Amino acid sequence: MIQEEYRGARQWSRNRQAIAIVVWISFLTAAIGTMVFFALFDPVALSGIFDEDLEIGRQAGYAAGFFFFWILSAICSAVTAWLVRTAPKRDAQHR
Amino acid sequence: MSSGPDNEQVQAAPMYASAEKIYPREIKGRFESLSKLATLILLGLFYGVPWLMWDERQAVLFDMPARKFYLLGVTLWPQDFPYLALLLIIAALSLFFFTALLGRVWCGFACPQTVWTEAFIWIEQWTEGTRSRRIKLDKAPWSWNKLRRKGSKQLLWLTLSLWTGFTFVGFFAPIRELGPDLLTLSAGGWAMFWTLFYGLATYGNAGYMREQVCKYMCPYARFQSAMFDKDTLIISYDETRGEPRGGRKRTADPQALGLGDCIDCSLCVQVCPTGIDIRDGLQYDCIACAACIDACDSVMDKMTYPRGLIRYSTEHGMQQRDTRILRPRIFVYAALLLVLLGGMVTSMATRTPIILDVIRDRNSLYRELPDGFVENIYTLKIINQADDNRNFRLSVDGVRGISLDGVPAAVAVNGGGVLSLPVRARAHRDDAYGIMNIAFTVTDVEDASIAMTEDSRFLGPTP
Numbered sequence: 001m002i003q004e005e006y007r008g009a010r011q012w013s014r015n016r017q018a019i020a021i022v023v024w025i026s027f028l029t030a031a032i033g034t035m036v037f038f039a040l041f042d043p044v045a046l047s048g049i050f051d052e053d054l055e056i057g058r059q060a061g062y063a064a065g066f067f068f069f070w071i072l073s074a075i076c077s078a079v080t081a082w083l084v085r086t087a088p089k090r091d092a093q094h095r
Numbered sequence: 096m097s098s099g100p101d102n103e104q105v106q107a108a109p110m111y112a113s114a115e116k117i118y119p120r121e122i123k124g125r126f127e128s129l130s131k132l133a134t135l136i137l138l139g140l141f142y143g144v145p146w147l148m149w150d151e152r153q154a155v156l157f158d159m160p161a162r163k164f165y166l167l168g169v170t171l172w173p174q175d176f177p178y179l180a181l182l183l184i185i186a187a188l189s190l191f192f193f194t195a196l197l198g199r200v201w202c203g204f205a206c207p208q209t210v211w212t213e214a215f216i217w218i219e220q221w222t223e224g225t226r227s228r229r230i231k232l233d234k235a236p237w238s239w240n241k242l243r244r245k246g247s248k249q250l251l252w253l254t255l256s257l258w259t260g261f262t263f264v265g266f267f268a269p270i271r272e273l274g275p276d277l278l279t280l281s282a283g284g285w286a287m288f289w290t291l292f293y294g295l296a297t298y299g300n301a302g303y304m305r306e307q308v309c310k311y312m313c314p315y316a317r318f319q320s321a322m323f324d325k326d327t328l329i330i331s332y333d334e335t336r337g338e339p340r341g342g343r344k345r346t347a348d349p350q351a352l353g354l355g356d357c358i359d360c361s362l363c364v365q366v367c368p369t370g371i372d373i374r375d376g377l378q379y380d381c382i383a384c385a386a387c388i389d390a391c392d393s394v395m396d397k398m399t400y401p402r403g404l405i406r407y408s409t410e411h412g413m414q415q416r417d418t419r420i421l422r423p424r425i426f427v428y429a430a431l432l433l434v435l436l437g438g439m440v441t442s443m444a445t446r447t448p449i450i451l452d453v454i455r456d457r458n459s460l461y462r463e464l465p466d467g468f469v470e471n472i473y474t475l476k477i478i479n480q481a482d483d484n485r486n487f488r489l490s491v492d493g494v495r496g497i498s499l500d501g502v503p504a505a506v507a508v509n510g511g512g513v514l515s516l517p518v519r520a521r522a523h524r525d526d527a528y529g530i531m532n533i534a535f536t537v538t539d540v541e542d543a544s545i546a547m548t549e550d551s552r553f554l555g556p557t558p
Contacts, residue, residue, distance in 0.1 A: 017311045020304075024312045039176040042162060058160045059285040 018085070022077045029077075030069035037069070038062060116233070117306060119216065120226040120365040124389025133204040134213045142258070145265035150482075157267050163511065169443070170480055170511055174450050178439065185435050190315070192428040194322040196420070198329050199383035202316065208308050209382065211259070211301035212368070215252060222248040226365065252302050253294075260294030306369040310380055320379065325410040326418050330383050332363075332374045332405045333413065340374075345398060356400050363387035363405060373405055449487070451537050452476035453551040461554045469527045469555045470500070475516045477537055479508040486540040489518070493533030494553055497522040505540050520553060527555035 012020070043061020056064070147154040149167055156165045164171035171178065193200060202209060223229045223244050235241055264286050265273055276282035277290065300308055309316050323329075337357035343349060349356065357374070364372045366386040371378050373387045391405040409418045456472035464470055479485050486505040491497055500519040508514045520533070531553045539545035 012307060012311055020307070020312050024308075025314070035179070036176075039173050039179065042173070058162070059283065062159060063285055063288070 014085075018081050022074055022081055026070055026073035026077045029073040030066055033069040033073070034062065034066045037065060117368065117370040118226045118229050119368045119386070120362070120390075121220055122362075122366045122386050122389045122393070124392060126385035127389050130204055130213065130384060134210050137205065137207075137210050138214060142262050145262055145270040153269055153271075155266065156269065159267050168482075170482070172450065172478060172480060174478070178443065181435060181439050185432065185439065188428060188432050188435065191322050192425070192432055194319050195324070195327060195424050195428060198323070198327050199319060199381070200328075202309065202319075202382035203384035206382075208300060208305075208313075209384065211297055212305050214255065215301040216368075218251045218255065219248055222251065252298060256294040256298035256302075257290065258294075259297045260290040260292070263293040264290050306380070306382075309369060309382055316379060316382075322424075324422070324424060326420065326422060328407055328409060329377055330373060330381060330385060330388060330405065331377065331408050331413055332357075333403070333408075334374070337374070337404050356395070356398075356404050358394065358398060360394055362390040362394055366390045447545055447547055448479065448481040449485075449537055449539070449545060449547045450476075450478040450480060451535060451547045451549040452478075453535050453549045455551055461556070463524065463556065464521070467524055468521045469524045470519050470521050471553050473518050473520065473535075473551065475514075475518055475535060475537075477506070477508050477514045477516065479510060479512055479514075482510040484509050485545075487537045488540055489516075490536045490538070491520055491533055492536075494522045494531050495526040497527075497533060497553065522553065522555070524555060527553060529557055530554055 038061075043056060043058050043065065047056040047061060144155050145153065149165070152165060154165070154167055158165065162173055164175075190201060219229065223232055232241055232244060261273070261277060262270070264270075267289075268286055273282060273286060277287065280287075304312075333356075336355060338355045339353065340357035340359040341352070341354045342359055343352055343354060363374070364370070364387075366389070367373070368384060368386065369380045369382060371380045373381065385407070387405050388407065392402045395402045395404055411418045452475070454474045454476070456474065459472065462470045462472075475489070477487060479487075484507060486507050488505050489499060489502055491499055498521055500521050502516070502518050506514060506516060532550060533553045534548050534550050536546055536548045
């Protein structure tokens with residue numbers, strides 16, 4: 001069949017799919033989280049709460065917040081994906 | 096497969112049966128023009144908007160360091176966050192509405208992933224040539240020609256990516272200062288970082304990941320079918336008309352050969368950016384870019400068969416039944432959209448351009464003055480959201496005889512400025528006991544209709 005030859009033969013392995021999904025979805029979640037969080041809190045005001053001597057610029061604060069949310073949601077997302085994938089086989093039959 | 100165009104390439108293809116990469120074939124046609132137009136408009140908006148000016152300032156600027164958003168004539172503050180949330184809800188609802196009505200037009204014509212992939216494919220075609228040339232080039236051993244073509248593609252890709260990153264950051268920092276700063280490497284570290292970050296993400300997504308993003312990573316691609324019904328516009332292959340498919344001479348009579356209209360030229364598969372065969376039916380990999388419609392129409396024209404073997408249709412349409420555009424689902428989405436949009440416009444049009452925040456001094460509950468008065472200390476934050484300087488009058492009520500001490504008759508706040516004002520409120524101890532509710536009001540001196548009231552507490556001794 002001709003179409004088989006033209007068909008997108010490019011398939012990602014399950015691991016690669018999982019990594020891509022985890023990274024991307026946690027990125028989106030982190031973007032929304034950062035937006036909501038910093039609309040409510042000013043990073044400059046926040047840095048004063050933790051340590052009075054700590055002087056963080058707004059931009060560094062935003063970036064730190066974003067990466068914090070990204071790493072947090074990536075961990076959550078990765079553990080979820082891992083648990084779902086490694087669930088015992090016999091349970092899968094009852095789904 | 097005798098009469099399909101480019102037979103040579105069709106035969107050369109089996110060598111690529113397990114190729115890692117999809118080489119979408121170039122195609123001309125109605126939908127290709129439409130998609131080119133959409134791509135140019137959207138890219139034009141993205142690259143152009145940060146350069147627009149509005150009275151001495153950037154027209155659209157999300158000034159994160161200053162925590163202010165400029166949108167044409169409007170200045171938005173963190174306190175205006177509900178508008179942003181509302182805007183996101185409206186965007187999501189519009190996506191539902193258009194999906195129910197037109198299927199995946201978003202995916203095919205407006206999604207950034209599609210738009211930038213399109214732009215990157217233009218560069219690829221310009222530097223490496225047509226689909227068959229690209230396949231050959233990838234297979235060929237390294238040569239001066241290959242190096243030159245691949246090198247110029249990478250150079251253009253990287254330039255476009257970096258420019259994209261720069262433009263993206265230009266929405267958050269004044270772009271006219273950012274450009275020279277980046278070139279002279281004097282921009283802040285974070286501006287550099289985000290330029291590279293966004294640039295490399297563009298490079299990876301549009302240059303390499305392409306359809307894989309839609310297939311594996313996009314949540315919308317997975318749930319869009321929930322908005323579909325039998326009257327949603329989809330791209331479909333007319334199986335009853337096309338089957339049984341098979342090659343034939345242009346002059347042959349398909350009926351005599353017992354064939355349908357599909358000549359099995361595989362062009363529809365070759366042009367597909369996600370590498371599917373639309374003749375297998377509706378698939379979630381299909382981003383509805385309509386490239387296969389253009390391809391098939393061009394073949395039908397050559398064969399002098401009527402167009403539309405692959406066409407925009409609906410499930411009802413394919414079953415020869417009437418398609419209903421106006422159906423409950425559409426009305427519900429449209430009504431919700433109208434209500435939200437109307438609410439947002441009204442609330443933005445009638446919003447008072449001042450914000451008042453009252454922060455009670457937490458260090459002391461109250462202070463008793465020698466003359467029998469009780470005093471509480473507050474910090475008032477007055478934000479003037481208008482663009483011009485204004486004068487405001489302050490007042491307080493809620494407790495009999497309460498007054499502000501040491502506050503001028505009017506305070507001036509610059510356009511777009513914030514005034515932080517410590518004030519002392521006083522009331523006689525006979526009137527102020529326990530916890531009492533009070534309210535501060537700021538009023539524009541020139542226009543009393545511009546006023547804002549904010550509640551707070553006044554503490555006094557227990558009676």
